[in-house]
Amino acid sequence: MVEEKKNEPGKEKTKSVPLGETEPIDALSTSQPPEDLPDVNWPLEKLVDAVTTNSNMLVRSNAVNSLAKIGGSEVVDALVEALKDPEDTVKTSAMVGLANLGKDLVQERMIDLVQNDEKEDVRAGAAWVLGEMVDEKSVETLKKVAEKEENALVRVHAKASLLAYEQSQKKEKTKAEKKE
Numbered sequence: 001m002v003e004e005k006k007n008e009p010g011k012e013k014t015k016s017v018p019l020g021e022t023e024p025i026d027a028l029s030t031s032q033p034p035e036d037l038p039d040v041n042w043p044l045e046k047l048v049d050a051v052t053t054n055s056n057m058l059v060r061s062n063a064v065n066s067l068a069k070i071g072g073s074e075v076v077d078a079l080v081e082a083l084k085d086p087e088d089t090v091k092t093s094a095m096v097g098l099a100n101l102g103k104d105l106v107q108e109r110m111i112d113l114v115q116n117d118e119k120e121d122v123r124a125g126a127a128w129v130l131g132e133m134v135d136e137k138s139v140e141t142l143k144k145v146a147e148k149e150e151n152a153l154v155r156v157h158a159k160a161s162l163l164a165y166e167q168s169q170k171k172e173k174t175k176a177e178k179k180e
Contacts, residue, residue, distance in 0.1 A: 038063040040070055048078040057087045064090055068097025073105055080109065083125040095125045099132035107133055111141050114154070123149070124157040131161020139165055 038050050038059060047070075050063035064082045067075040079101075082094035098106050106129065113126035127145055130138040139162065146158040 033058050038066050040066045042066065044070065044074060048075075051078050051082050051085075051090075057089060060085060060087070060090045061093050064093040064097055068093070068100055071101055076101065076106055076109060080113065080122075083113075083122045084119055091121060091125055095128050098125075098129045103133045103135065103138070107135075107138065111137075114141060114145055114158075120151045120153055123151065123154040127154055127157035127161055131157070131164055134165050134168060 034056055038047055039062065042050075042063075044067075047063045047067050050059050051067065054060050054063070060082070064079060067078055076098070079094045079097050082090050082097075085091050085094070098110070110126040110129045110133075114123050114130060117123050117126070123145075127142060130142055142158045142162050142165075146155055146162060149155045149158065
């Protein structure tokens with residue numbers, strides 16, 4: 001039963017809710033993280049399965065981070081799949097993981113994704129990863145994406161990556177000039 005409090009004229013009446021009617025809300029605030037979060041000791045197949053099928057964001061994110069720590073070509077597909085995750089935390093972990101794998105393992109795949117994937121989140125994530133590689137091939141791809149991409153999020157990632165690249169080039173040039 002809802003009780004109304006009487007207020008001064010001109011002020012809204014506030015309603016109080018008895019404790020018994022807040023149980024669903026209370027249950028949300030007391031949720032606990034899963035007892036068994038993925039780590040690098042989990043088998044590769046179990047980590048990949050956690051990334052692609054688990055409903056808990058913490059499990060998916062930890063699985064992505066664990067795959068990135070394991071590294072190697074066998075984790076690339078699962079990390080790319082994580083770029084499609086509905087949670088930004090998982091997508092960001094996948095982007096960082098892919099970038100840390102290095103351009104030899106992922107550059108061609110990221111170029112293909114940024115130019116051809118149907119999902120804007122995947123294209124934007126691939127643009128960010130390419131920006132972390134800071135080489136001419138990635139820069140050329142990012143310039144094309146920044147000019148021609150229809151989606152604003154993807155263009156922003158491409159332009160931000162290009163800006164970061166230009167800033168790093170200026171710093172290197174300044175350091176070289178100081179040494180002379």
